[in-house]
Amino acid sequence: MKLLAISDLHVRHKSNRQALLEVSARPDDWLILCGDLGESPDHLRLVFETLGPRFARLIWVPGNHELWSRASGGARGVDHYLQLVELCRSYQVLTPEDPYVLWQGEGGPAWLVPLFLLYDYSFRPAGMNKQEGLAWAAEAGIMCTDEFYLHPHPYPSREDWCQARLALSEERLSELDLSYPTILINHFQLRFELARLPRVPRFCLWCGTTRTEDWHQRWNAKVVVSGHLHMRSTDWRDGTRFEEVALGYPRDWQQSRGIDGYLREILPGPQQQLQGRHGPVWHR
Ligand SMILES: [Fe+2]
């Protein structure tokens, strides 16, 4: 019984939809879906109906794309998010609104903590305010589509929504028995320095909040799982493993490799990183 993860399936794209159908069944394992499955409730349904029967349990956290509301008159912001949570529940998919589960499979016990923290534009150069940060990104031709479609309603701004989510999540985390480690699961990055985007570095504004910089230590995280960057990576900080698990748009991954190789093992996973003469050495 292993814990696996993938994000950014972006099933709006035909080749990603095809790949979804090719995910192998692993009926003993749990699968984290770390956001950006698509842009509509129908996209979520497609993923849950395809993967639900192939895994023992699915866990979902929202990405920015799921939170877009383009149809006028439809639910926006918090209402839209809560509708998605209800949709997840109808498929028995765990969400950030459900009680945290103690993982008892391989690599456990550990608390599984799905989070929805959003971003607050604080991933920006020192000395800039938000408006200056947006201008700095615009100079490089960077503007996130969220500015048009991710409504924060009823909060006045996305950063206000982010602050509310941080407060709510801190309150719930502080009630956990932290003698067990946590697996923190959030679409966005918890640390600024890990919001690495070589092709579009100024997109970092829309990638997280500096308020979570120390959360891996504060909440005794064994692993932090995220997506959003479409730049898969594994990093270690202070003994915590940080996994970016995105598949991404068709241009971001190699279809010829098959999708199964993009499912990352979170638990048990590698136990520690040893420093070899020629760089990091993985040790199981
Ligand atoms: Fe994405």
Ligand SMILES: [Fe+2]
């Ligand atoms: Fe994203």
